[in-house]
Amino acid sequence: MGVRKPEDTRSFALCAHGGAGKTSLAEAMLFDNGNITRMGSVQNGNTVSDFQSEEQKRNISISTSLMTLERKGKTFYILDAPGYADFTGEMSAAIRVADTAVILVSSVGGIEVQTSKAWEYAEHHNAPVSFVISKMDRENADFDKVLADIKSQFSNNALPVFLPIGSADKFTGVVDVLKGKAYMYKPDGSGKFTESEVPADMVSSCESAKEALIEAAVEMDDALMEKYLEGESISDSDLERTFKQAVAKRRIMPVAALSSTMNIGVPQFMDFIADYFPSPVDIGAVEGAEPKVDAPFSALCFKILADAFVGKLSFMRVYSGKLSSEGSNIYNLNQGEDERISSFKLMTGKDGKDVKEVIAGDIVAIPKLQSARVGHTLTTKGGFSTQFKPIEFPKPVYSVAVIAKSRADEDKLGNAISRILEEDCSLTFEKNPETRDNVLSGMGDMHIDIVLAKMKERYGVELDTKTPQVPYRETIRKMSEAQGKHKKQSGGHGQYGDVYIRYRPLERGAGFEFIDSVVGGAVPRNFIPAVEKGLREYMTAGPLAGFPVVDFSAELYYGSYHDVDSSEMSFKLATRLSFRKGIMDANPVLLEPVMDVEVTVPERFMGDVMGDFNSRRGRIMGMEGHGKLQVVKAQCPLAEMFRYAIILRSMTSGEGSFSMEYSHYEEVPGDIAKKVIAAHKKEDEDEE
Template identity: 40%
Template sequence: MGEIRVESVRNIALVSNVGAGKTSLTEALLYASGAIPTLGSVLHGTTVSDFEPEELHHHCSASTSLLQFTWNQTAITLVDSPGALSLLGESLSALRAVDAVIIVLNPGTGVRAELARLWHRVRELDLPCLVFVNGLDKEGASFDAALDLCRTQLECAPIPMVLPVRSGSSFDSVIDLLNNTVIRSGGSSPKVERTAVPPEMEQAVKQARKQLIEAVAEREEGLLNSYLEQGDLSLNQLVEGLRSDILTRQFLPVYAGSALRNVGVWSLLNACVTLLPSPAERMAIHSVPGRHPETGQPSERKGSLQEPFSGLIFKTIIDPFVGRLSYCRVLSGTIHADSTVLNGTKQVREKLGHFYTISGKKHMAVGSALSGDIVAIGKLKDTQTGDTLCAESVPICYPGLELPRPVLSFAIEAKSKSEIDKVSLGLHKLIEEDPTLEFIRNPETKDMVLSGMGQLHIDLALEKLRRKFGAEVTVHTPKVPYRETIKATSQAQGKYKKQTGGHGQYGDCWLEIAPLARGEGFVFENRVVGGAIPRNFIPAIEKGVVEAMQEGGLSGFPVVDVRVTVYDGSFHAVDSSEMSFKIAGSMAFKKAMEAGHPVLLEPLMLVEIEVPTDTVGAVMGDINARRGRIVSVQANDHAEQIKALMPLAELLKYTPALNAMTGGRGSYAMECAHYEEVPRELAGKIIEEHMSERHAVAAH
């Protein structure tokens, strides 16, 4: 009975560009299956999958939602994830939880950057796919144009499974090539009408069906022999051949219709059940590789109910009222609510809370979960997104989620001092929900910096921060962590002498400071001879130098890459102390810095930029305009990877600029390479602005 249950489950992700109609298609599938009584609308905020206030405000999906229903005695879980490029992390995480994918393709929007990247990950994960061409009720929409997009942009061989009857405003039916039947939408009803193929389309249907049968037959010897002998394949042979070819990704079946008019949805529903694999079928040929968390030895699970329990947490939701919910894809075995398991990633025990199946915002408690199920687990203590849960007796750890790094940063300030802790706590909770967000407190610039994948990503995070945690913030561009150093060797004396009642203070030292190579930091040397300064006072001098380096005399930025040598001085047998020599060391360092031709340094980032080939010239020109230096250019499929060194100051607003140059198809990642001297013509302006800010803060 258990194995039958696993065979009658489908976990399917829907992915698309923004505006392709993915959420509308989700709604149409629910409606056609009888799961909901009426079709909801994205525009009116009435869809099952988009229910968060931020989604209703922006009229687009902002987070992954699960939708569960049944069709032909099969339990289907649809995973509807955002299509926006800046929310790509949600969609990439969702792909680890499913066994198949439906690509929603709209001829009007084409294949944009977000869909291209998702398609790349789908191929990496070797996930079986269907394509649904949406929006054929729009004027000018072309099914043939969509097939061309599959060939050129997705680089695959599309096989039409339906043919549209008419297009534009009169579009209301498709011809299902498997059943050789016209399927007409019921309009306001989820029911459909089946009729014979019209005479004027018989030839086109015959040709398309022949193409489909030949594509299936040529991949399996038994089917090919049957086709050559009989000139046709039975429906059962055709379906079995298609299932095998889709499971092994031999070609890409393409369906078509209109989600808004409920056209073509019935055929897609049947394809989900008859053509896409169950979790057991998928994992039988594509088990998930893992490792033993202690020994590191390879380990795997085939997905059977008889195997030990294992599961992957692919999403976390934290609500101030409901608490923490962790979305888990059960990859093997059976697990019961309130059990104790091992977090294989962190190697700690976890007591499981209640289990829930989820459809939109509705939660239904269940007592257990089987291999292939997707459930939400309540109140996990130490488990986060990307972690593995497993049986303690047979531990395993699966690879974590591969998520993109943030590329856009803003400094944020709480609107009142009383809300600083509330902001910090709220953002840390949001990062647990969405690991593609980052939040740090920069100890140098004193900024609280929030980083994300794009403007929409940051906006949504701040809206959630306000709604869920009641924290209001203001946003501005983060400060650049500049540094100071010197270009010439110099010497200076620091002499601190103070006479008061009783013991006085006396410290006297001579320092030499010299520049070091970039990245060498700070070196302190003692060359005092003859006891001019007692050895026990030398550490105090170094301490005074280190404190003075925190604020350079040029503009108050930290000093780096200098060698400081104490070589002479004097002391008083009674008045000298560690404090007096610490002050003397600080005084000497500041004087020597002034004489050492101080300069301003800025962080240089190593940036890896991936752009379409047709935009390389514009991007490289922009890199040069931003004071960047191109390190290398390498071809990568239909894209080019540019490596360049660029000043961080020129990258603070680079994301919208790159999107504009590449039509949203470019991406980049960066890390700090080293510091370099700021050009003289810019240094003066930076110093002036920084000093003005410091004076303003001091006055305030």
Template identity: 40%
Template sequence: MKTYQGSEIRNVAVTGHAHSGKTTLISALLHAAKMTPAQGRVHDGTAVTAYDEEEVARATTMQNAVAFAEWQGVKINFVDTPGFHMFCHEARAALLPVESSVVIVNAQNGVEAVTERVWRYAEEANVPRIVVINQMDHPKAGGGGGLSALIEDLHERWGRTCTPVQLPIVDANGFQGVVDLITMEAFYYTPNGDGRGKITGEIPANLAHQAKEAHEALVELVAEGKDELMEEFFAQGTIPEQHLITALHEAIREDRIFPVLFCSGETNVATDHLLDFLKVYAPAPIERAPIAVRTPAMAAASNGNGGGTATDAPELPTTTRAVADSEPPALVVFKTMSDPFAGRISFFKVVSGTVKNDAAFENYTRRGQEKFSHLSIMQGRKAVEVSELHAGDIGAIGKLKDTLTGDTLGVKGSDILVDLYPVPEPAMTYAIEPKSRADEDKLAPAIHKLMEEDLLIRFYRDPQTNEFLIAGAGQPHIEAIVSRLKKRYHAEVTLKSPKVPYLETIRARGEAHGRHKKQSGGHGQFGDCKIRMEPQPRGAGFEFASEVFGGAIPRQFIPAIEKGVVEAAARGHLAGFPVVDFKAIVYDGSYHDVDSNEMSFKTAGRLAFKKAMEVCKPALLEPVMKVEIEAPDEFAGAIMGDLSGRRGRPQGMTSKGKTTVVNAEVPMAEMLTYGTQLTSMTQGKGSYRMEMDHYDFVPQLVAEKILANAKRPVDEEEE
């Protein structure tokens, strides 16, 4: 395998809405570059970047995957990303190791909800975008208004700088090739060939005038960015081809122009021209701005203690590290794959310096030592060993001891930390139950391996019910996790309905007397306290105070009363949900010189709490989600009507081109089956995301239904 310098590398994230053909296009590009003997297909599981068993079964990309193509002296690293809204955090994570994003637009449907979202992600990350209109072979390419309407829509959404650098050649037989508006040449292809076309000297007569106008518009747009080009343009009426190529490359790198290209991944038409374009116009890693890093060494120098560790992360000073071989070797792990046979495989971006096989590195994040044996680059799930990787390249290494996603490694003494993009909080929680004792033993290790792959997964035991809970982005995400547990780790579990994490609180102030007395010969038990409970604002939590004076209760027993109140609050009062946002004040009581002890006062505190809840107007609280829904304009009315039926409170609507974005606050209990309903309501064109926002009171009628199905907690100390 040839070693590539930073100037000979192109790192590209392939992003877009689900079913826009990203995985198929990457397979076509690899075949066009002769990296594969035949073109891989998604439907039969042969696509290079669709190797996960769940992705193959569902025909949907769910995690990032990496592949590479060697093309005319450069290496192009592709990161295939999910397009389903539930896995958009993966698409965002893919923008860290790349210098450009190819945004795939479905030629039939145009810009869809996730297309808009990944565009915003790239914009926030300052990653240049190249728009590719894919599936041009489809009879309905261009939608109802034709390709001109599709280009107008791109202009409305992303500005006039989103401009074609090609025109598609379409005749009665379908998509035949493209006209290059830079060189003014036509490329013709044989559909379902190997993706390599032949250049002709003539542009089709029916496109000649349109191509001339589009070329002039492109030249003028490129010239707008530079004074010297404007002077050349006004003097000559055009820009020489070589100057135009250099200027367009610079404009793309600086986010001043977003080129639009056309191709078909399914029939492998114009894919070689896309490879040519990426080689010439996509930025190389060494052209990117220095990467923002945090430096423990600077923190140590500034406070003069000579220390500073990676655990100081939140307070570390920020600086930059140039992507250059001359800098000390450093890399950041952006993805982890757990292979049942090969073990843990860590995907990394070489931030600086040169990473060589058998090198020893320090994990700056965890302070461990790692040996890099069998340095590789990944072609899907196949590892291709290399001797070294230069600054800006993407590689992989297997079986590191302690390294996980997000860790930064490098040579000792040149510590830096590179931050990944933040992962959103899970939106849905299910209970899972192992089917057997053997499954229970396998469950925790297996899920922790999956958590290394997917940072969004949460797994824990509910202290109230002792159930295992698993949290993820939504129902399909969690179902895929359960399926992986069975297929990959042979751990079978039963998935139960998601639990809504209700809470309880009080609405009014109240007082109560808790008295615990038990005499059974010898030393007895005696605890006596009076408490007052008051409601607190939402989110304030629990507060305890003592107003006891005159020694009514000895000081050493006050903490025991607090502990009793806390334990009783955790068990709930109405329906077994924790009681929150209240203040408990112990203000009086009595004790016995012999029979009083901490256990007696803890029991008295529990009894006082229970009696106080009866007079403090207890109420249920429910989690309210912040929801963002994106769908074509024609479905906005149906979405708003459906939200009102779910007790939703709309917070505003915005329009982005032909897409409406609805923001609302909706109780979690009403969103558990929303994904299926939204798909049905919008013909599969809508998407949504939600995150926990706050807790609010449950309406009385709804609360009555919840309480009717819940078991009221029993305090064993009541008798």
């Protein structure tokens, strides 16, 4: 490599619905460019990109992988993002750090749920977009229909730059619209092609496609636009310049037809990427980071991988400046930690190649970096001074409680899970202090299955799972007064405590309040703290079903004592008697957590989704239209939501998505409360 410049970098994220052909396209690119000598396939589990064992077993991508290649003097950074809904956070992060989003749409399947997600993320990050209409060799491939759908659902700026010659088993090549040339392929998947004239029956469609490109490109330059409108012809160099600007500014979203597994049209698309995709310089400054080598060094850590093959790797996208791997430190702006670095690696799947220096625009991995977490800003001490915005990950929506299978598994659990959490930002692991469940939460059942498989394979930790317990609570609905008297005065040092406590309901969320209104020393001052302490202890397990008691006040207003036999312990035990009786007399009820839920579905599923909420005690709070999608807002008890990720997927054939967060506690309806109470009484007996 000679002196590298940010102008020579092309980074792009392959994103799409699962199965649209991203991983196969990355493989074909590596093959056609001569980086690999044999083309692997997703079915055989031997592609460069899907190198993790869980990916090879399942024949799908589960985390973003990076591939690096050189083409026409440009460095390509290819991010192959997973397409399944469970890993949508990975896709969003890939689009955030790449300069262009390449959205694949299958020529057979058309636009699917995650295609729309990819588009939304690209819009959100204001990323330049290119569309690939993939699998043109498949039966029923329909380029025109898919293009029309892209235009109507996403943007009219989607304009073809490569037209397919034939389709299905007659897909034999592509027409390069800008060059006005055809590329005809051998039908053997070898990727060998010859350049020729545009077939006669495609000349006019090629010309009108080019006209559309010119029309959009000249909008970038007023003077050129005028020339064009006056009928003057546009020179190739003017077109090239404005075309590139139009792609960077999202005025043109180039559309290419190809087949990865038949290897048709891929080399031409790569050359197009080298010529026309924006470089970091075309994109311009990102959050104050100038894409120049003489600016302060800044980079964003967007991925951590702790695979058995590769050890720990932190992936970063460099936004400004440069940094040599020799004798350098990296300063973590979020942690305030300075760390020695050993090397930078240009990654292709699991393989890394050392590179001495990184510059603005590069996407590389750093081995053995300790402090960096996903979303951290990396710089040099005293260098770049503002943190990049954190990378957004969707909140987990599917939870299981995990139980170690053996003592040995339990011992290893903490370490294993913390390493998996480092690399998986849409996963959480929390001990619920109320139910004492260890709750593992992610984006869906497949996500959790994969995490459990990784735990076993990488760290030898085996876990059982069960539905998490609902953290119910207890409260009271009316005022009560209860005396508690503890008296044991037969022989020796006796025990005596006697309290009168008034229990009152407080508003939801108020917690607990202790009121001391004892007058005249009916309960001596030095024993009152023992009464309060006792209450705070007993309220963690209420008399109704053993759940924490909340939202009430306890007023100690009267009592009696014995000069010799009273003690703190006697008063605590007296308090316990009062508490149990007082709560049971105050019309106790069970409370359950209620969630705010937002479901996004195509309009035709609205009725099903709303009907389903009725059957799970949900309340519809509102509806909003977003294009072809409808958002249903509802409140629903947590107890009814544990399997919702699976239920919604089957109800909408995978086209629905949802998010939820805790809203408030509410009374459990009587019949259901009875069942919960009975079940917990039984559990308590079983334990005893």
